[in-house]
Amino acid sequence: MALAEVLADFDLSDFADAFAFESFNRMQREALPGLLGSNENVVASAPTASGKTALAELAICRALADGGTALFVAPLRALTNEKEADWERFEELGYSVYVVTGERDLNPRRARRADILVMTPEKTDSATRKHDSRRYDFITDIDVCVIDEVHLLDSDRRGSVLEVTISRLRRLCDPRVVALSATMPNIDDVAAWLDAPAETTFEFGDEYRPVDLHADVRTYTHGENSFADKYRRLYRALDLAEPHIDDGGQALVFVSSRQDTVQAAKKARDEIAERDLDMGARGEYDYHTDTQQLENDTLRKSALDGVGFHHAGLSKNDKDLVEEWFRQGQIQLLFSTSTLAWGVNLPARCVVIRDTKYHDPLEGEVDMSPLDVLQMLGRAGRPGYDDVGYGWIVCDRADADRYRELLRDGKEIESQLAEDLDAHLNAEIAMGTIRDLDDVMDWLETTFYYQRAQSAPSKYGFENLRERVRETLSELVEAGFVETDELGVDPTPLGRLASKYYLRLDTAERFHDLATADQQDVDAVLEAVATAEEFDSVNARQSERDAISAVLSGKTYTDEVDAGQRKVLAILHSSMTGSTPADLTSDAWVIRQNSVRLVSALGAFCRRFADPQTANLVRRVEARLDHGVSEGAVGLTAVDGIGSGRASKLAAEGVTTPGEVIAAGVDGLIAAGLSEGVAERVVESAGELPAIEIEWGSFPDSIPQGQNEMCEVTVRTVAGNAAVGVRVTVNGIEMTTDETYLSDELAVPVGVFGGDESPLEYAVEVTFPELPLLPVRDSRSVDVT
Known part of the structure; x- marks a missing residue:
């Protein structure tokens, strides 16, 4: 029966054009009544490439037909x-699709008006935490x-994030929840967690x-040299792929990193030539011409020999061309990272x-997830072309x-x-969804953790589960994240910040x-970040140690910093000046991105628990790491339009x-090397930031001993507004401090005492807790006569 006729039976005939095929397959037909003929939650597990995406689209169509909004939670960005x-x-049917990810600026108005939202588990977690x-x-x-x-x-x-997020959303x-999965032995556990009845569990x-x-x-055979081992595994992979390529088939080889896809493709081309395999299309004029569209030079050369590589770092143009040519058979051997297994069919x-x-x-070094392994193997076999697909895992004995x-048991x-129970429980309390001990237990029962513990009580210690949660709550109270009294459970400022x-x-x-320490400096900030638990598994490879020592030579850090933390510290120090050594670049981007996030969090802690001066110090460290x-x-x-290059210039x-x-104005910036258009935008943006003047008025030059005089110093901004901290010191000792939002001018009382x-050195310092601007400081000297 045609797709349109089937949909008509469920009053969804208007959605026939939402599908990229003409008829439903056997699996999809069997799921149709449960998906479209009821409002029950659905759990469906099926082999890779069996058509699960259509089940998602059917559920979305049902919601749209009823005037509702659909959320699609995708595993990868x-x-x-x-x-x-x-x-x-x-979109062509008149429904709006809006993607919400961490890499895009959120437009709340578009998100509210969207018919279909697409998000990752992490972004859904963030949104549900801030739902109010x-x-x-x-x-x-x-x-x-x-x-x-x-x-x-x-x-x-990522598992615990997905689990608590879905529980919270419910x-x-x-x-209505529609959960799709690759084949899994304990589908009944997932169904019980999501309250999907037997008739809608497939x-x-x-x-x-x-x-x-x-x-x-x-x-x-595993050797002493990991580099040589890669080639041993590569030759093994080619041995397995060769008969299929020789027979007109294609092979997809998964490797561990983007760089490895490129290196494996290069080496494979040499090996294929040695083996005299009939591959490539160098003699085909049209294909030779088409490969000129590739932006990556190495990929262009490989593609002519029938070898390609695919990873997230390639341009969209190159990825699209590689996928098209692989489908057409022009590329017969493709090296890829695991991302391809989750995404493109x-x-x-x-x-x-x-x-x-x-x-x-x-x-x-970590093991590939068993889920990734099964997902990758699931790509074996081309529907309509092959009767059987062949999947191989190459591993150490x-x-x-x-x-x-x-492979046998799934x-x-x-x-x-359980691994992050304390952090997730704290988050629920910080959001106010848990207010007393009864709420804690109610929350526990909404989790997959609780359901799985019921199914495998000895494995999870089900009898002691409630006691474990109570102990976790007590630990949160003891550590200062949570407060309890006879009325219930409340978050502390520390708990809220940890969750946020x-x-x-x-x-x-x-x-x-x-x-809350007495003194902070840049070295202390960087060490606090480098020794954060988020970096506790970072390793320093032997080849990196000389570069680490060179960067940290003369730097201050405590004896407790281990080798992996020293590596993070070296990356942070070198990132602040844009001079990361080549030996550290492979991990530097990820570590720097995570560090910027952590320093931003530390800045929030300093704004809440420290003073504006410390908050400003941390904000400047964050900006230096970022730029x-x-x-x-x-x-x-801080000026829009000025990045690292223009700032340095x-x-x-x-x-x-x-x-x-x-003060430099457009002409001055042009003279400094900026184009006229950029200079105009930069001057306009700079005008939105504070420009501080400190006016001492009739401040005395001297005062008799034993006398005192109250004076008034004016702090004003002649440009934009900002939150500021104003501190007055005499001979380096703090006299007064004030925090305010400065939109015009502020009268600062200063007592001069003989x-x-x-002499007495009076200083007024203005700092910016939320901006990476250097403090503005001015001073006056007063003689005591």
């Missing part, structure tokens, strides 16, 4: 962008939530795979997982039995909440200690503050 492009079909703000209130107006790849519950780092607005086995899968393990007759481990900048067991989905900035609780305590500029140029980064010309930008010391 790259997939949110893919859905935006793919779902132009919905005007910016994120759209998240409480969801009618159906589609969770793509719900088996990510088992992911070490408490906030109780949407477990589609391997018989629903469009192409049978033959999957197995092949081993190699790009099957191959043969799939080889060359690398089962990968280097994570924050975790060191010591790991072979573990992977054979995975992977049960476990809850990862997604900090591990040990890190939040460390930041609180620094903010890689000197201390003298950091204030310029202007600082070299003696222009270092927004006030000096205004004591025993002479």
Whole structure:
């Protein structure tokens, strides 16, 4: 029966054009009554490439037909962008699709008006935490939530986020939940957690795979040199792929990193030439011409030999061309990172997982997730072309039995909440969704953790689960994150900040200690970040140690800093001047991005628990990390239109503050090397920032001993407005301090006292707790006569 006729039976005939095919397959037809004929929650597991995406689209159509809003939770940020492009079909039907991710500026108005929202678990978590703000209130107006790849519950780092986010969303607005997954043995646990009845819980086995899968393990002999091991595994992968390529098929080889896709493709081209494999299309004029469209030179050369590589760092143009040519058979051997397994439907007759481990900048060498392994193998077999697909895992002999067991029994989905129970419980209390001990237990029962513990009581210690949660609550109280009394449970300022900035609780305590310490400086700020628990698994490789020592030579840090933390510290110090050594660049970007987030959080701690001077110090460190500029140029980064390059250029010309930008004017900035259009925008932006003047008035030059006089110093801004801290010191000792929002001018009382010391150095300092501007300081000397 045609797709349009089937949809007509459910009053959805208007949505026929939302689908990219003409008829539903067997799996989709069996799920239709549960998806479209009821309002129950749905859980469906099915093999990779069996058509689960259509189930998501059907659930969305049902919600749209009823006038509702759909939320699609995608496992990766790259997939949110893919859905935006793919779902132009919905846009053509008059429904708006809006992607909300951390890399885009949120437009709350567009989010509120969207018919389909596409978000990652992390962004959904953030939105639900801030649901009572005007910016994120759209998240409480969801009618159906589609969770793509719900088996990510088992992911070490992301599983607990997905779990608590869905539990929270259900408490906030109780949407219909449609959870889709690859094949999983314990689908009933997920169904019980989401309250999906038996009639809308679908477990589609391997018989629903469009192409049978033959999957197995092949081993190699592990050597002393990891670099040589990569090539041993590469040759093993080529041995497995060669007969399929020779027979006119294609092979997809998964490797651990973007760089490895390029290096493996280069080496494979040489090896293919040695083996005299009939590959490539150098003689085909049209294809040769088409490859000139590629922006990556290395990829262009590889593609002519029938070898390609694919990773998230390629331009969209290059990724699209590689995918098209692989589908057409022009590229017969493709090297990719695991992202391709979760995203683009790009099957191959043969799939080889060359690398089962990968280097994570924050975790060191880690095993590929079993979920990733199964997802990658699921790409084997081309519907309509192959009767069987072949998938191979290449691993060390010591790991072979573990992977054979995975292929034989699959992977049960476990809850990862226990690993972060304290942070997630604190977050719920900080949001006000938990107000007493009864609420704590009610919340626990909404989690997959609780459901899984019921199914596997000995594994999870179900009998002691409630006691464990009570102990966790007591630990939060003892550490100062939570307060309890006879009326209930309340968050403290520390608990709120830890939740708002997604900090591990040990890190939040460390930041609180620094903010309340007697003295802080740049070295202390960087050490607090480098030793944060978020970086506790960073490793310093032998090849990096000389570069680390060179950067840290002469720097101050405590004896407790270990080798991995020293590496983070070296990256932070060098990032502040834009001079990261080449030996540290492979991990520097990820570490720097995480550091900027942590320093921003530390700044919030200092604004709450310290003084404006400390908050300003941290804000300047954040800006230097973000832009890689000197201390003298950091204030310029507050000006819209001035990045690291322009800041350094202007600082070299003696222009270092927004006030000096205004004073230089458009002509002065042009003389400093800026174009006229940029100079005009920069001057206008600088005018929106404060330019401070300190006027001493009739301040005395001297005062008789034993006498005193009250004076008034005026602090004013002659440009933009800002929150400021004003501090008055005499001979370096603080006399008064004030925090205010300066929009015009402020009268600052200063007492001049004729004591025993002479002369007296009076200083007025204005700092900016929320801006990376250098403090403005002026002083007067008073003789005691």
